[in-house]
Amino acid sequence: MTKQILLLTTLAMASVTAVAQKRVLFVMSGANELKLKDNKTYSTGVFLSEFYLAYKDITLLGYEVDFATPNGIKPSIDAESRNKKYWGKRSHLIAEAEDFVRNNENFSKPHTLEKVLENIDRYSGMIVPGGQGLMTDLIHDKIIPQLLIGFSNRNTVIGLICHAPALILTIPEETNPFVGYRVNSVTGLEEFFIETFVMKGKPMNRKIAKQLKKSGLIHKKGRPAGNFAIRDRELITSQNPYSNQAFIKLYIEALKE
Numbered sequence: 026m027t028k029q030i031l032l033l034t035t036l037a038m039a040s041v042t043a044v045a046q047k048r049v050l051f052v053m054s055g056a057n058e059l060k061l062k063d064n065k066t067y068s069t070g071v072f073l074s075e076f077y078l079a080y081k082d083i084t085l086l087g088y089e090v091d092f093a094t095p096n097g098i099k100p101s102i103d104a105e106s107r108n109k110k111y112w113g114k115r116s117h118l119i120a121e122a123e124d125f126v127r128n129n130e131n132f133s134k135p136h137t138l139e140k141v142l143e144n145i146d147r148y149s150g151m152i153v154p155g156g157q158g159l160m161t162d163l164i165h166d167k168i169i170p171q172l173l174i175g176f177s178n179r180n181t182v183i184g185l186i187c188h189a190p191a192l193i194l195t196i197p198e199e200t201n202p203f204v205g206y207r208v209n210s211v212t213g214l215e216e217f218f219i220e221t222f223v224m225k226g227k228p229m230n231r232k233i234a235k236q237l238k239k240s241g242l243i244h245k246k247g248r249p250a251g252n253f254a255i256r257d258r259e260l261i262t263s264q265n266p267y268s269n270q271a272f273i274k275l276y277i278e279a280l281k282e
Contacts, residue, residue, distance in 0.1 A: 048089040049150040049280075050141055051080065052172065054158030055098030061226035070101030072156035074111045075186045077122035078269045079152055082277065088149070092135035095162050099133050102126055103156045105223055111266035138168035145175045150280050155187025155211070155266070160230055163192055170196040177202040177259060182279040184261045186272060187211050191233045194240055204241035207257040209264050210234055212246045 053076070059067045084090060094100055107123070109116040126132055141148075151172065153159065163169050169192050176183050185192060190210035193203050210233045211219075220227050238244045247253025247264055254263035254271035261279060263272035 047087060048091060048148050049083055049152060050148045051076065051090055051092050052138070052141075052151060052153045052163070052169075053092055053094045053100040053135065054156060054161065054163055055094035055096065055100055056158040056161035057101035059157045059161050059224075059228055061224065061228055063226060065226045067157060067224045067226065067228075068104065069157035069161075070103045071106075071154050071158055072111070072187065072266055073102050073106040073119075073122055073126070074266050074269060075106070075156065076100075076154035077118065077125065078112070078115060079154070079184070079186075079273055079276065081118065082273050083150075083152075083280070086277065086280075088280070090131070091141065091148075092132055093138050093141040094135045095138055095166050095168075097135055097137045097140075099135065100126075101158060103158065106156065106266065113267070113270065138166060138172065142168055142171055142175065145172070145179070148176075148181065150182040150184070150276070151176050152184040152276070153186065153189040153192060155189050157188065157224070157228070159188055160191065160228060163189075164195060164230065166195075174200070174202060180259050182259050182261065182276065184263075184272065184276045185210075186263050187265050187268075188233065190237060190262045191230070193242065194233075194236055198240050201240065203260060205243065206260055207243045207245050207255055208237055208260065209245055209247070209253060209255040209262040210237060211265060212249065214249050215265055218249070 053071050057070050059069050188211055190208055212234055234244045245255055250267050252268050252271045254268050254275050256275045261275045
């Protein structure tokens with residue numbers, strides 16, 4: 026009888042652990058503008074399609090999601106990301122996504138980065154959506170490198186979208202677990218297009234692909250505005266808002282493993 030009770034207790038604890046780990050962390054920018062050269066600013070935030078399409082498909086698989094931003098600030102959404110061209114065949118979800126960011130309580134009241142770092146063991150994955158906002162706050166946040174290293178050390182899947190691979194650069198090269206990894210990010214040509222036709226100015230921090238190469242990573246790229254993402258071990262990186270399909274496919278495969 027004692028052995029049976031012990032076995033049942035062990036199975037119950039394992040079940041609870043499995044449920045608790047079926048949770049993905051979305052780390053979001055809380056910034057709503059980016060400083061440009063010549064004393065200009067660009068109104069920005071999180072890219073809606075890069076966030077919501079991944080969120081939608083992950084939750085449909087039964088995963089719980091937590092949101093976190095610096096200081097627990099509600100994320101801002103980049104107005105450019107509402108354009109149908111960034112949603113492919115899923116533009117019918119734009120209104121649903123807009124309603125979500127207006128009314129979802131968890132999205133409106135995210136955790137702080139410090140809080141999720143304390144509870145890092147509860148997550149089976151992390152995603153950082155792109156958008157220029159992260160080049161204002163996340164790129165300078167001291168918790169970001171700790172989260173990236175912490176997830177990597179646990180061999181827990183990490184997804185960095187478009188501009189988000191730049192966050193790898195927050196880790197000193199001598200302690201960077203991603204040195205030697207194959208990665209993808211927004212390309213130099215795409216940066217030029219964004220700066221010329223969307224932002225109408227150049228940001229202070231740019232040429233992300235070149236910086237990643239210089240820091241010991243192997244940068245791979247697809248065609249401009251193409252559907253391209255890459256996986257190397259626990260790290261999935263993607264190139265642009267047109268790459269949502271490729272990113273989500275690789276990320277979900279990694280989660281299921």
